[in-house]
Amino acid sequence: MIKRRSFAGIGVAVALALVAGCTAGAGDETAASGDFSGEVEGAITVLTNRTDLVNTKLSEYARRFEAEHPGTEVTFEAVTNYERDVTTQLGSGDYGDVLLIPNTVAVDQLSQFFAPLGSVDELKATYRFVDEKAYDGKVYGLSPGGVANGFVINKRIWAQAGITAPPTTPEAFLAGLEAIAGKTDAVPYYTNYKDGWPLSMWNNQRAIFADPRITDAFPTDANPWQPGKIQYITDGLLFDIVRAGLSEKDPLTTNWEGAKPMIATGKVATMLLGSWAVPQMRDAATAVKADPGDIAFWPFPFQTGGRFHARIEGDYKAAVSRTSKNKATARAWLDWFVTESGFAADQQAIPPALDQPLPATLQAFTATGVELLEVPEATTNAGKEDEIIKESEIDLKGNIYRQKLVDIARGAAEGDKDSYFAELNKRWGAARSRVMQ
Amino acid sequence: MIGRLRRSPWPYLAPALVLLITFTYVPVGNMVVYSFHKWDGLDPVMDSVGLDNYVRVFTDERYWRVFLISLYYFVASFAQIAIALYFAVVLSFRVRFRNLFKGILFFPYLLNGVAVGFVFLYLFQPDGTLDSVLRLIGLGEHSKLWLGDPDVANISLAGTSIWRFTGLNFVLFLGAIQSIPGEIYEAAEIDGATRWHQFRHIIAPGIRRILSLSFILAISGSLSVFEIPFIMTGGANDTRTFVVQAYETAFQFRQIGLASAMAVVLLLVVLALTWIQRRLLPDDEVTLS
Numbered sequence: 001m002i003k004r005r006s007f008a009g010i011g012v013a014v015a016l017a018l019v020a021g022c023t024a025g026a027g028d029e030t031a032a033s034g035d036f037s038g039e040v041e042g043a044i045t046v047l048t049n050r051t052d053l054v055n056t057k058l059s060e061y062a063r064r065f066e067a068e069h070p071g072t073e074v075t076f077e078a079v080t081n082y083e084r085d086v087t088t089q090l091g092s093g094d095y096g097d098v099l100l101i102p103n104t105v106a107v108d109q110l111s112q113f114f115a116p117l118g119s120v121d122e123l124k125a126t127y128r129f130v131d132e133k134a135y136d137g138k139v140y141g142l143s144p145g146g147v148a149n150g151f152v153i154n155k156r157i158w159a160q161a162g163i164t165a166p167p168t169t170p171e172a173f174l175a176g177l178e179a180i181a182g183k184t185d186a187v188p189y190y191t192n193y194k195d196g197w198p199l200s201m202w203n204n205q206r207a208i209f210a211d212p213r214i215t216d217a218f219p220t221d222a223n224p225w226q227p228g229k230i231q232y233i234t235d236g237l238l239f240d241i242v243r244a245g246l247s248e249k250d251p252l253t254t255n256w257e258g259a260k261p262m263i264a265t266g267k268v269a270t271m272l273l274g275s276w277a278v279p280q281m282r283d284a285a286t287a288v289k290a291d292p293g294d295i296a297f298w299p300f301p302f303q304t305g306g307r308f309h310a311r312i313e314g315d316y317k318a319a320v321s322r323t324s325k326n327k328a329t330a331r332a333w334l335d336w337f338v339t340e341s342g343f344a345a346d347q348q349a350i351p352p353a354l355d356q357p358l359p360a361t362l363q364a365f366t367a368t369g370v371e372l373l374e375v376p377e378a379t380t381n382a383g384k385e386d387e388i389i390k391e392s393e394i395d396l397k398g399n400i401y402r403q404k405l406v407d408i409a410r411g412a413a414e415g416d417k418d419s420y421f422a423e424l425n426k427r428w429g430a431a432r433s434r435v436m437q
Numbered sequence: 438m439i440g441r442l443r444r445s446p447w448p449y450l451a452p453a454l455v456l457l458i459t460f461t462y463v464p465v466g467n468m469v470v471y472s473f474h475k476w477d478g479l480d481p482v483m484d485s486v487g488l489d490n491y492v493r494v495f496t497d498e499r500y501w502r503v504f505l506i507s508l509y510y511f512v513a514s515f516a517q518i519a520i521a522l523y524f525a526v527v528l529s530f531r532v533r534f535r536n537l538f539k540g541i542l543f544f545p546y547l548l549n550g551v552a553v554g555f556v557f558l559y560l561f562q563p564d565g566t567l568d569s570v571l572r573l574i575g576l577g578e579h580s581k582l583w584l585g586d587p588d589v590a591n592i593s594l595a596g597t598s599i600w601r602f603t604g605l606n607f608v609l610f611l612g613a614i615q616s617i618p619g620e621i622y623e624a625a626e627i628d629g630a631t632r633w634h635q636f637r638h639i640i641a642p643g644i645r646r647i648l649s650l651s652f653i654l655a656i657s658g659s660l661s662v663f664e665i666p667f668i669m670t671g672g673a674n675d676t677r678t679f680v681v682q683a684y685e686t687a688f689q690f691r692q693i694g695l696a697s698a699m700a701v702v703l704l705l706v707v708l709a710l711t712w713i714q715r716r717l718l719p720d721d722e723v724t725l726s
Contacts, residue, residue, distance in 0.1 A: 084688065087478070087479065090479065091478075091479065104477075104478075104479065104691060105479060106477065106479075109479055109480060112479075112481070193673065194670075194671070194673075196671055196673075249563055249582070249585075250562070250563045250582045250584070250585035251585060252582070252584035252585040252590070252670055252673065252674055253558065253561065253562045253563065253565075253584060253585070389690070390477070390690045390691055390692055393499070393685075393686065393690050393692075395689060395690065398689060400672075400673075400685065400689070403671075403673040403674070404673075407587065407673070407674055407675070410585075412585065412586065412587045412674060413587060413674075413675060
């Protein structure tokens, strides 16, 4: 009898231990900036998603940092499946000293896991992209480099179709793709449907109206897929491209790695991506002995006030972990890596510091008359859009509903543009009324 | 002392029970608790929502409709069992290259599911292996967008599933058939029984238990198909199964509560179907005499 009771006790103890292990503590942090006092010395661990750079560029930066700050030691931990693995690690409380903020962390949860680096007002005088991982006026992450959004194109193919300057309206853009289909053998537009994430690039075009309040206003709108609104213009263009048969024949078998040499050699004319893709496509061109100069970068075909506007945004933001035992060194590394390491220039990215020059690719882009715009994150409705996304399961920032859109457009699923946009409006509106009440 | 230990089973059972409870029942218990909450998997606070998650699984057609995709795999599992049974019977008699054929049939099951997904992705590409083979034997006009055409995509995926799992059924059947004593066949042959008679009156009743087990596995397997559609299409083009949908709900949309409710529903459905099947096909003792 006694034995039986003690055995049940073991079960309860195990259960309690498991439950307790799942909850991380969260206290109050009232100061705008965390406590970074102390000597810059000792060892820190940095989590990174750049498995390709960890033994080359990154360790080179670490050596330079260690030389400037004697007594420090920077170790990298490369995580292949960054988003998923680090999300799991966050729950355990052990996630290094400096890390990139996984996108699964909602803005109102930032303070549970990361130390605040300073106030938005104070940091925005020096850095771009400070509000992208900020909450309540406090910044939790700095981007090591930013990208612009637009179309990666093969200039030679577009020129063969008679177009040498970026089209200014969606209609002109479609006409351009038609001309490519008519005059060349290239696939006018490549969706990258199978890999999925390239479809999310259609969500990064919010700057086209040049409206700095668009993201704050977004959750207040129950029908974002109405004519004239941002989702109607972007998703609508994708729909029209596929409907007109201007994309690849079987989207289910697309292949991202395979697409790079295809655009480099002119088998594909256009893909919607970010400026980060330009160096990759040029590398692919060099590898297959095509001309890297054929790869160019064009803005989304929409003008406000007679000008193109392209959204720029930071890549993953680097942050100091709340549980770090050596916050002083962690902060020193973060600041040094963002401003002095030269990482942004090496990656052809937009430097986070306002006073550093743009990389060559983007200088050519702005020379065509494009204004680069940061789209400020929502402040009064911070986090609401993410909540509506989860609630409605319309992954604005992902590919699932856009794959369905492509399926409908190519006649592989029931419906048409109007019926699908009406359905999206309905689902979004219903979720919005649950979230915003 | 020794006598007391022998009487009490607990010292022997304890390690196994601790492992079983820690790694099976506590997580399942947690999952059931999550299913009554709204939780993103990170927040220290879980909001209780009562039965809301279950109501959504049953009322929102996007959640229950994905169950219908399982029907493709369910139908395919009959083909799979039939093929496996046919080869198991044929290869249990003396046939030339018997072991070679056994190996060929079992091989796909040894391959990793991810590898299978990739292999078939290339097979089904436009102008891929399958289209080339069809052209070679003069059936070129029947080639389709094997994954791109929504009418065919699920059939292609179910076909992949047959290819992969037939080997497992085959080995189970073969083992069961070979456990039937050889003298029975000899006696049957002396009495003038044909191969069909032998199958009908000796093999089929002899492996009934394994057959019924295979059907249970087929049902639960076709309800919980995951890796083949996940790797080959990512659930796009109407190939989203219930588990792929649950995975997306949990990890893409961070709705752990809702996804847990889906998992609990799946568990209950499988339990219910298994129970019904056991009632319909009672598990008698097999006697061969």
